[in-house]
Amino acid sequence: xxxxxxxxxxxxxxxxxxxxxxxxxxxxxxxxxxxxxxxxxxxxxxxxxxxxxxxxxxxxxxxxxxxxxxxxxxxxxxxxxxxxxxxxxxxxxxxxxxxxxxxxxxxxxxxxxxxxxxxxxxxxxxxxxxxxxxxxxxxxxxxxxxxxxxxxxxxxxxxxxxxxxxxxxxxxxxxxxxxxxxxxxxxxxxxxxxxxxxxxxxxxxxxxxxxxxxxxxxxxxxxxxxxxxxxxxxxxxxxxxxxxxxxxxxxxxxxxxxxxxxxxxxxxxxxxxxxxxxxxxxxxxxxxxxxxxxxxxxxxxxxxxxxxxxxxxxxxxxxxxxxxxxxxxxxxxxxxxxxxxxxxxxxxxxxxxxxxxxxxxxxxxxxxxxxxxxxxxxxxxxxxxxx
Amino acid sequence: xxxxxxxxxxxxxxxxxxxxxxxxxxxxxxxxxxxxxxxxxxxxxxxxxxxxxxxxxxxxxxxxxxxxxxxxxxxxxxxxxxxxxxxxxxxxxxxxxxxxxxxxxxxxxxxxxxxxxxxxxxxxxxxxxxxxxxxxxxxxxxxxxxxxxxxxxxxxxxxxxxxxxxxxxxxxxxxxxxxxxxxxxxxxxxxxxxxxxxxxxxxxxxxxxxxxxxxxxxxxxxxxxxxxxxxxxxxxxxxxxxxxxxxxxxxxxxxxxxxxxxxxxxxxxxxxxxxxxxxxxxxxxx
Ligand SMILES: Cc1cc2nc3c(=O)[nH]c(=O)nc-3n(C[C@H](O)[C@H](O)[C@H](O)COP(=O)(O)OP(=O)(O)OC[C@H]3O[C@@H](n4cnc5c(N)ncnc54)[C@H](O)[C@@H]3O)c2cc1C
Ligand code: SF4
Ligand code: SF4
Ligand code: FES
Numbered sequence: 001x002x003x004x005x006x007x008x009x010x011x012x013x014x015x016x017x018x019x020x021x022x023x024x025x026x027x028x029x030x031x032x033x034x035x036x037x038x039x040x041x042x043x044x045x046x047x048x049x050x051x052x053x054x055x056x057x058x059x060x061x062x063x064x065x066x067x068x069x070x071x072x073x074x075x076x077x078x079x080x081x082x083x084x085x086x087x088x089x090x091x092x093x094x095x096x097x098x099x100x101x102x103x104x105x106x107x108x109x110x111x112x113x114x115x116x117x118x119x120x121x122x123x124x125x126x127x128x129x130x131x132x133x134x135x136x137x138x139x140x141x142x143x144x145x146x147x148x149x150x151x152x153x154x155x156x157x158x159x160x161x162x163x164x165x166x167x168x169x170x171x172x173x174x175x176x177x178x179x180x181x182x183x184x185x186x187x188x189x190x191x192x193x194x195x196x197x198x199x200x201x202x203x204x205x206x207x208x209x210x211x212x213x214x215x216x217x218x219x220x221x222x223x224x225x226x227x228x229x230x231x232x233x234x235x236x237x238x239x240x241x242x243x244x245x246x247x248x249x250x251x252x253x254x255x256x257x258x259x260x261x262x263x264x265x266x267x268x269x270x271x272x273x274x275x276x277x278x279x280x281x282x283x284x285x286x287x288x289x290x291x292x293x294x295x296x297x298x299x300x301x302x303x304x305x306x307x308x309x310x311x312x313x314x315x316x317x318x319x320x321x322x323x324x325x326x327x328x329x330x331x332x333x334x335x336x337x338x339x340x341x342x343x344x345x346x347x348x349x350x351x352x353x354x355x356x357x358x359x360x361x362x363x364x365x366x367x368x369x370x371x372x373x374x375x376x377x378x379x380x381x382x383x384x385x386x387x
Numbered sequence: 388x389x390x391x392x393x394x395x396x397x398x399x400x401x402x403x404x405x406x407x408x409x410x411x412x413x414x415x416x417x418x419x420x421x422x423x424x425x426x427x428x429x430x431x432x433x434x435x436x437x438x439x440x441x442x443x444x445x446x447x448x449x450x451x452x453x454x455x456x457x458x459x460x461x462x463x464x465x466x467x468x469x470x471x472x473x474x475x476x477x478x479x480x481x482x483x484x485x486x487x488x489x490x491x492x493x494x495x496x497x498x499x500x501x502x503x504x505x506x507x508x509x510x511x512x513x514x515x516x517x518x519x520x521x522x523x524x525x526x527x528x529x530x531x532x533x534x535x536x537x538x539x540x541x542x543x544x545x546x547x548x549x550x551x552x553x554x555x556x557x558x559x560x561x562x563x564x565x566x567x568x569x570x571x572x573x574x575x576x577x578x579x580x581x582x583x584x585x586x587x588x589x590x591x592x593x594x595x596x597x598x599x600x601x602x603x604x605x606x607x608x609x610x611x612x613x614x615x616x617x618x619x620x621x622x623x624x625x626x627x628x629x630x631x632x633x634x635x636x637x638x639x640x641x642x643x644x645x646x647x648x649x650x651x652x653x654x655x656x657x658x659x660x661x662x663x664x665x666x667x668x669x670x671x672x673x
Contacts, residue, residue: 281643
């Protein structure tokens with residue numbers, strides 16, 4: 001038998017003490033803050049850095065912020081970039097090498113592992129982190145740099161009090177409530193003059209940290225208020241994706257005419273892969289210094305929307321925009337399931353919001369389902385004398 | 388930032404870090420193909436591997452590419468790679484000399500079914516540079532010759548000048564327990580052998596289709612037509628093995644580049660039973 005985790009109350013007036021406790025423990029606090037006309041997750045030091053009163057409005061191809069009079073700390077849904085930027089950074093030096101005559105030696109970049117405290121991790125984003133864990137930690141090989149950052153991180157999730165217009169976490173089973181994988185999980189409650197957080201602990205580290213700041217056990221009414229907020233969010237999802245038999249649907253429809261239709265709109269810009277919290281693909285760039293005696297290998301985020309991505313001698317394997325969009329969407333919703341036992345999509349909606357032309361993964365899946373098996377026959381011939 | 392040379396055993400933990408090996412010998416196989424014999428160094432006394440596996444080879448400052456091991460698995464004191472110079476990294480590799488260093492990570496990936504093939508006829512079908520990744524399996528099968536039925540090598544290449552491992556093939560050809568058929572796309576007047584695609588050799592090759600394991604390596608289109616031809620003769624699709632190529636940046640499952648439908652060629656492949664990929668191979672731009 002499992003007992004439900006205990007809930008506590010943290011008054012909003014004491015939120016700064018949470019920041020102070022994290023700082024005392026040497027964490028770099030990363031949380032939502034106002035960037036250039038958008039919320040970003042960046043280094044912050046106090047509650048004043050949070051986007052107090054700001055509310056975002058997201059929809060296909062658009063993002064807007066507006067300020068309200070409500071003193072809400074976590075009123076915005078997902079930021080432009082996810083926490084991927086911190087755990088799996090956009091560029092990273094893998095190693096350097098120095099040449100002496102005809103030989104070279106490998107030099108390590110022994111950087112201390114940053115200890116991040118993430119505050120404001122949305123449930124879908126939490127799920128995305130766990131999906132990247134499978135890629136980097138649970139295969140045959142372990143990505144040591146990711147592991148070090150991941151193990152050092154302290155995670156404070158915030159349950160969603162409002163779903164954005166592009167959100168569909170309820171369809172993907174990832175939100176709007178964080179169920180596991182956090183140290184602390186907060187639900188922000190604003191009731192008349194009262195402003196507090198219902199807090200759940202998810203780890204011993206979370207309990208220990210909570211012990212350092214003022215808190216009290218939550219009463220039934222407060223627990224009820226938090227549950228009501230989450231249920232209301234769940235009932236008001238911006239989008240929906242029917243995942244029933246989705247993997248097989250996409251496998252069956254690899255030659256569906258919809259792929260060509262979406263390719264007409266897709267700019268192959270790769271925005272969707274960059275903002276997606278689960279997309280993990282990288283490339284490696286080699287560089288040398290001017291004398292040519294020191295070289296480094298730098299890992300950078302890559303996107304399956306580029307031609308280089310699938311380049312092998314003789315040309316790119318996926319030369320059409322159609323095949324690249326198909327790779328992306330089929331990876332998220334079908335092949336990922338075979339590879340990692342989960343969808344590669346958590347329903348955060350970023351790819352819809354940040355697509356310059358507003359292509360919507362939920363709509364594309366719906367249209368394919370609506371015309372299931374409407375296949376353009378485009379198989380390779382089985383007779384060819386030019387082998 | 389502390390800068391220090393890593394101790395070799397620290398490298399074990401990080402599959403992305405190479406170890407420099409010294410080039411012991413360079414063999415020019417043809418005008419664009421060369422073999423490097425590398426001497427294991429650092430934490431590697433020897434370099435054990437299974438036939439079909441590949442390494443990531445790093446040329447200082449230029450880049451890193453996947454290359455199959457082409458040497459004899461029974462002699463792991465040398466690491467042998469045969470490469471065709473086609474672009475940036477392979478051309479820089481061709482310019483290296485004896486004594487130079489090359490970075491090695493590996494071995495990675497799946498192997499040819501050499502053990503599973505015991506008791507069967509074994510048919511090797513190679514197209515061009517595809518002979519190199521098959522050679523370790525040939526060595527292993529020949530080292531235990533009496534465990535196998537008939538052994539056949541069908542090898543297609545562009546022209547007589549492109550024939551790889553020529554003296555070795557001639558030596559093998561003189562054996563009575565191994566059949567070798569070579570065909571070229573373009574012949575000169577001195578060539579008296581077969582001309583045409585390698586798939587044409589399949590209908591008359593001496594093997595028992597129902598009791599055969601085939602190992603096929605070459606360009607994707609050649610492997611697909613070879614598999615179709617073998618199936619026509621009655622070889623079951625799960626007895627046909629192919630070795631896939633895709634762009635690879637990591638070989639560890641981290642970079643995503645080598646995906647082919649639901650598989651990662653670096654970790655699930657490169658060697659696959661044909662029936663596992665058959666339906667995907669029929670599609671364009673996977
Ligand atoms: C599992 C496997 C085994 C292989 N075994 C052999 C072998 O034994 N002998 C042999 O000659 N060739 C082999 N290849 C092919 C070889 O890796 C490519 O020919 C080589 O990568 C070409 O690099 P390049 O820089 O010379 O070519 P370019 O055409 O100049 O390539 C330009 C850039 O594209 C990238 N690129 C091109 N092809 C690939 C690729 N397949 N993977 C990653 N990046 C690529 C490179 O990073 C390069 O910088 C193998 C490939 C794979 C996947
Ligand atoms: S595919 Fe789109 S909605 Fe799904 S996790 Fe990625 S960015 Fe979010
Ligand atoms: S969708 Fe594309 S960029 Fe994202 S993980 Fe898959 S292959 Fe990589
Ligand atoms: S080569 Fe990077 S995932 Fe396979």
